[in-house]
Amino acid sequence: MKRLKIAMMSMTHGHTRKYYDVLKNNPKLEWVAVSTENEVVKANFLNAVEGIPCYDSDEAMLDAHPEIEAVVIASDNAKHYSQMKLLAERKIDILSMKIPTFDMEEYEKIEKLIEENGIICQVELECHYNPVTVRFKEQLASGKLGKLYAFNARNTTLSPVWAFPWQGVPELSYGKRVPIKEGNPRFRGGALCDHPHIFDMIRWIADSEFDYVFAHVAPNLRHDLEEEDMLSVVGKMKNGVTFSLDPSWSNMEERIKVPGPGWELYPKRMEVYMTANCENGSVVADLFGPNVCHNGAPNDRYTVQYTYFDEWVGLIDEFVENIRLRRQPKINLAWHKNTIRVMNAVYESIATGKPVKL
């Protein structure tokens, strides 16, 4: 198969670094260039990766490299639409970060752009390319545990806002400044906007769509943050499966500017747990376990390090095949729309104090 000529844009997203290895080492890819949004991310990139041309604007990169076939958009959520428009007009295929946009009118405009220009747009939801997820689904599909009654999951992490400041700005994360609820000084755009995975995963596991959600925002752990960092969501799918989902930033962090050793204050950066409660028992999974631990440098503090980092391998393999075969991605815009809808419904439930029917 011909190597896919790929580029990256902006480099401000928290997942940017996850692509370095796979873009350099996947034999199906030829990493052509990157465009960086500011001097800070440019310096970070140049420190981390050698030999890839780096441009100060998206247009300059695309003009200089008409051979680019696909782009990973690694920017804040507010820039996704304009960058997708730029790429669609040039018939360049897109790998979008996990939130194309929270504005449903804008979402439809993106869908139209992609369709009219006949390009592929895959949404990055990397948990699908995790072997524990595969095993989890297999266990349920085997039928041994009987009917699924409930799915509970957490996707909790440290807060990335100190290293990736746009995630702390409501306009850049949520797309606009919306108070989270009356009388509460915080705004939409925090932890929920960072963690769509579990809202997507339940749709696959339960094989059903959301019926209703009910959510509470909890007091922030980081008092100086203007967005929510703790929330909890429960509800039901249309087939009756109940759920409890936790997308919080509950793992506290050191406020360092560049992610690296010592980022953890809570011993673990990220926890993705899933539990299925079935007729004849339960499946309890840790998508990143088992782990290793240490209490050495730099802070001599108990630190847990997960050992699985390879989700991007499978994700990129699928992306390349989708492009070569002109095949709809598993996580395409049409599928992903209901995940974004339910995340907006969570915010609505927090604001109104009532369950929101979907």
Add this chain to the structure above:
Amino acid sequence: MSILQEKLDFLLDKYAVANKATLTEDGKCVTVAGKTYPILPWRSERRFAELKKMVDTKTVGSISHFKIMSLNPKTVALDEVLLRELDTAEFIGSLAVTQIFKAENGPAASVICMTDKEAVITLELSNNLKEGAEVIDKHEIITDRGTACDRAMDSQTPLYSLYVYGEETAEYTDVDFELYGLTAELVAIVRGAFDIAKNPALGEENQAVYNRLLSLVEAASLSAEKCENVIL
């Protein structure tokens, strides 16, 4: 005489407690001086006593989110699990539930509560394990100064104090020298009953707590039935 009553009598005798105390057959209540009181045995579990101490002494900060997972055998009623875990959260966190919302489906329930201190409690409950199965639970208190938990930081399920890897494997958790041989759950029943025998006022307190917990469980049922957030 049941082993639990034997152990209780042993403690009463050893510590020369004047009151006689008789456990009910199901071990949920104890009769002292002619009055029967709910034991609320989970309050006597060492792990919960230590977690409560961490909150009370401000080892951890203000609670933001109290998360509980509890998988139970089919023989335990789901409302019983809900009652126990609501009390666990309120008791350890010194919280009072002010709003409750429950979604339930067969042997599973997801419950979310708002409290008087604005901390959120989430309960992920089930009674779908086979008869006789050990309860698998986790209690996690996330605060603005650290997290307290009754499970290892990197684990969702219980560890044991002793493992046997022979021709057959076995695990044991022994938590009480005086009551050696009883599981932690049974130890808590005996200790809870013993505390009431020593101090019947605690029994009166437990009764009031229990009555309030019943009303919370009832509110949760109403919430599930009407798909409403019930404000108490």
